[in-house]
Amino acid sequence: MERQKIEVAWSGQSNCRKCGIRELVLFVDLKEEDFLHIHMPIHDMHYEKGSLIYPQGGESGAVFTIRSGVVKLVQYLPNGRHRIVRLLRQGDVAGLEALFGQAYEHTAIALQSVLTCRIPCEVVHRLNRETPRLLNPLMERWRRSLHRADEWLTTLSTGSARARVARLFLHLLDEGPHPTCHLFSREDVGAILGLTTETSSRVIAELKRGKALTELKTNLFRCDRERLEEISLD
Amino acid sequence: MERQKIEVAWSGQSNCRKCGIRELVLFVDLKEEDFLHIHMPIHDMHYEKGSLIYPQGGESGAVFTIRSGVVKLVQYLPNGRHRIVRLLRQGDVAGLEALFGQAYEHTAIALQSVLTCRIPCEVVHRLNRETPRLLNPLMERWRRSLHRADEWLTTLSTGSARARVARLFLHLLDEGPHPTCHLFSREDVGAILGLTTETSSRVIAELKRGKALTELKTNLFRCDRERLEEISLD
DNA sequence: CGTGTACTTGAATTACATCAAATGATGTGG
DNA sequence: CCACATCATTTGATGTAATTCAAGTACACG
Numbered sequence: 362m363e364r365q366k367i368e369v370a371w372s373g374q375s376n377c378r379k380c381g382i383r384e385l386v387l388f389v390d391l392k393e394e395d396f397l398h399i400h401m402p403i404h405d406m407h408y409e410k411g412s413l414i415y416p417q418g419g420e421s422g423a424v425f426t427i428r429s430g431v432v433k434l435v436q437y438l439p440n441g442r443h444r445i446v447r448l449l450r451q452g453d454v455a456g457l458e459a460l461f462g463q464a465y466e467h468t469a470i471a472l473q474s475v476l477t478c479r480i481p482c483e484v485v486h487r488l489n490r491e492t493p494r495l496l497n498p499l500m501e502r503w504r505r506s507l508h509r510a511d512e513w514l515t516t517l518s519t520g521s522a523r524a525r526v527a528r529l530f531l532h533l534l535d536e537g538p539h540p541t542c543h544l545f546s547r548e549d550v551g552a553i554l555g556l557t558t559e560t561s562s563r564v565i566a567e568l569k570r571g572k573a574l575t576e577l578k579t580n581l582f583r584c585d586r587e588r589l590e591e592i593s594l595d
Numbered sequence: 596m597e598r599q600k601i602e603v604a605w606s607g608q609s610n611c612r613k614c615g616i617r618e619l620v621l622f623v624d625l626k627e628e629d630f631l632h633i634h635m636p637i638h639d640m641h642y643e644k645g646s647l648i649y650p651q652g653g654e655s656g657a658v659f660t661i662r663s664g665v666v667k668l669v670q671y672l673p674n675g676r677h678r679i680v681r682l683l684r685q686g687d688v689a690g691l692e693a694l695f696g697q698a699y700e701h702t703a704i705a706l707q708s709v710l711t712c713r714i715p716c717e718v719v720h721r722l723n724r725e726t727p728r729l730l731n732p733l734m735e736r737w738r739r740s741l742h743r744a745d746e747w748l749t750t751l752s753t754g755s756a757r758a759r760v761a762r763l764f765l766h767l768l769d770e771g772p773h774p775t776c777h778l779f780s781r782e783d784v785g786a787i788l789g790l791t792t793e794t795s796s797r798v799i800a801e802l803k804r805g806k807a808l809t810e811l812k813t814n815l816f817r818c819d820r821e822r823l824e825e826i827s828l829d
Numbered sequence: 830c831g832t833g834t835a836c837t838t839g840a841a842t843t844a845c846a847t848c849a850a851a852t853g854a855t856g857t858g859g
Numbered sequence: 860c861c862a863c864a865t866c867a868t869t870t871g872a873t874g875t876a877a878t879t880c881a882a883g884t885a886c887a888c889g
Contacts, residue, residue, distance in 0.1 A: 436749040440828040444753050446745045461738055466745065496730075503737035504695055510744035511680045511700065515670045518752045519678050519789055522877070547836065555753055560877055562837060579886075594674040756845070781868065791846055796868060813854075830889105837884070844877075852869070859862085 369412055375403045375478050385452035386426045387480070387502070390494040398491045401481045407474070414455065414469035414477070421459030423481045427451055430475030433549065434467035445552045447509055448472070454502045460485055472545050518555050524595035525554040526564045530574065530582070531589050544580045568592070609637045609712055619686035620660045621714070621736070624728040632725045635715045641708070648689065648703035648711070655693030657715045661685055664709030667783065668701035679786045681743055682706070688736045694719055706779050752789055758829035759788040760798045764808065764816070765823050778814045802826070 377388050378396055406425070408414055414425060417437060425432075432449040446467065449455050455469050459482050488495045516528045529550065533542045544550065550561040568574045573588035611622050612630055640659070642648055648659060651671060666683040680701065683689050689703050693716050722729045750762045763784065767776045778784065784795040802808045807822035 436745060438749060438753065440754075442753060444749045446748050458738060458742070461735075466742065500734070500737070501695075503734070503741065504692060507737065507741045507744060508692070508700065510741060510748070511670060514680050514744070514748050514752060515672060515678045518748060519672065519676060520674075557878060558835090559837085559879080562835095563877090566837070792868085793847080793870090794845060797845095797870080800869070833886100833888090835884105835886080837882100839882080840880090842877105842879075844875105846875075847873085848871105849873105850869105850871085852867105854867075855865085857862100857864080859860105 369406060369408055371404055371406060375405050377403060377478075380478075382428060382451065386428075386478070387424075387454060387485075387495065387498045389498055391488070391492070392494065395488065395492045395494060398487050399484050400487070401484050403481070403484065404479045406477045406479050408471040408477070410471055410473050410475075412471050414471060414475070415465050417465055417468040419465045421456060421463065421465050421482070423479045424457055424459050424485065425455040425469070425477040425479055427453050427455065428476040428478060431472040431545075432475055432477075433470050433472050435470060435552070436467050443552060444555065445549060447506070447513060448553075453505070457499075457502060457506065460499075472549070517553060521595045522554070522556050522560050522564050523567070524593050525556070526550070526561065526568065527573070527589045527592040527595075529554060530568075530584050531586070531593060534584060534586070540584045540586050541577070542582045542584050544582060605638055605640060609639050611637060611712075614712075616662060616685065620662075620712070621658075621688060621719075621729065621732045623732055625722070625726070626728065629722065629726045629728060632721050633718050634721070635718050637715070637718065638713045640711045640713050642705040642711070644705055644707050646705050648705060648709070649699050651699055651702040653699045655690060655697065655699050655716070657713045658691055658693050658719065659689040659703070659711040659713055661687050661689065662710040662712060665706040665779075666709055666711075667704050667706050669704060669786070670701050677786060678789065679783060681740070681747060682787075687739070691733075691736060691740065694733075706783070751787060755829045756788070756790050756794050756798050757801070758827050759790070760784070760795065760802065761807070761823045761826040761829075763788060764802075764818050765820070765827060768818060768820070774818045774820050775811070776816045776818050778816060 377383070377391075377399070378393070380386065380388070383389055405428075408430075414432060415421070417435070427449050429451055432453075432455055433445045434447040434449065434455065435443050436446050437443045455477070456465055458466050485495065485499075516532070517525055519525070530542050533544070534540050535542060547561045547565070548558045550556075550565070551558045554561065565574065569576060571588070573585045573592060575583040577583055611617070611633070612627070614620065614622070617623060639662075642664075648666060649655070651669070661683050663685055666687075666689055667679045668681040668683065668689065669677050670680050671677045689711070690699055692700050719729065719733075750766065751759055753759070764776050767778070768774050769776060781795045781799070782792045784790075784799070785792045788795065799808065803810060805822070807819045807826060809817040811817055
């Protein structure tokens with residue numbers, strides 16, 4: 362069982378104009394003049410691995426642009442079980458539903474050390490009133506989230522445990538000289554795939570024995586893409 | 596195996612101003628003057644049960660507002676298996692991704708006799724340029740779809756077969772004097788829940804024996820809400 | 830270096846899938 | 860309107876995959 366940490370740092374107010382990853386975030390299309398309409402502070406937030414960004418059902422007042430790291434969106438069932446419904450990375454936005462004045466639909470937790478910009482909803486609304494340039498990036502985030510949600514269901518929640526695990530690795534692949542993948546806890550793998558922790562562990566162990574995966578160091582794997590693709594068809 | 600029918604009728608051009616369900620559809624907020632900007636025909640379409648509305652990967656040129664009936668959105672895996680990722684009903688919009696110039700992400704099929712309005716993307720784009728009043732309904736459709744997608748995963752794709760089937764019935768409940776539910780084929784139930792046709796059939800049969808369900812006539816059930824809620828917690 | 834947490838592995842059990850056959854519903858043409 | 864063809868559903872028997880419960884081991888952290 363994970364314990365939830367509460368390590369949140371507030372690194373100060375952002376300067377969005379000079380943002381190093383602006384081409385990836387919501388404000389990509391804004392012009393110099395548009396920034397004048399931001400009258401509430403946008404904060405850079407730092408979350409330690411395992412810490413809570415916001416809780417499901419929690420009162421919402423802001424959206425969070427992910428600057429680095431990985432965030433899991435968790436949803437709880439009445440019986441206490443839970444599923445991870447999405448992973449968010451650089452350029453994704455967490456808590457979009459806040460813009461509709463709704464409570465957060467998921468619990469958002471940092472899977473690694475995570476940097477975000479906390480953007481008050483009021484800022485988004487105001488910008489939307491003053492300029493049309495925020496709209497496309499915003500719609501694009503909705504589209505992307507929905508696409509991922511459907512993909513998540515069909516690829517990670519369908520078929521045998523072996524196939525699902527293989528698809529998860531393919532999903533997480535970092536391309537490079539050798540395709541690698543850094544994984545998280547077996548419990549989280551289970552919550553992503555709808556399997557138990559033990560089954561996740563067993564299947565991953567089996568893939569290691571079959572050389573489809575090689576564990577370089579703890580939770581860092583070299584992946585044999587072709588073998589994984591075969592297995593993903595089961 | 597289902598065969599796909601091709602019964603599509605075209606009932607003529609819509610008069611959106613006089614639409615009987617306008618409070619439910621995309622054009623809810625439009626004013627008289629806005630309709631002048633519609634320079635392409637919006638057609639009323641009629642699809643027989645089982646017929647194809649659009650295919651996954653198909654070239655997209657329009658979105659479809661559902662006026663009545665139920666539509667399933669199906670996604671296929673490389674290995675030939677498939678899952679139903681969403682059901683759409685009155686007021687929902689199918690094929691929103693078309694607005695981004697993308698191929699359709701799902702295959703949309705009528706589960707019952709279905710009426711839609713086929714709205715060319717160009718009409719939506721033009722209206723969006725001319726008036727801000729289409730935007731909220733549009734965003735609301737994105738939000739709703741995403742909400743449903745997440746709900747689908749956590750409630751219909753998690754836990755035992757019994758619990759999933761129970762949750763599906765709760766999901767489909769028509770409130771009324773007695774809560775009833777009209778179901779579709781066991782094959783579709785399987786594709787929604789990630790189970791085989793046989794397992795779906797067996798579980799439904801078991802719920803009937805346990806009096807949680809009573810089959811009034813073929814595929815029309817009276818539901819014991821409380822029993823189903825208990826079972827849904829498994 | 831010890832302690833707690835996560836991961837692995839084993840054995841028993843259960844739930845679901847698979848294959849096969851029988852029954853039931855629906856529609857068609859004679 | 861009946862007989863037959865077709866397709867969906869139910870049910871059974873059997874196999875397999877995944878869960879459960881229970882140790883044991885590795886690993887990270889203070």
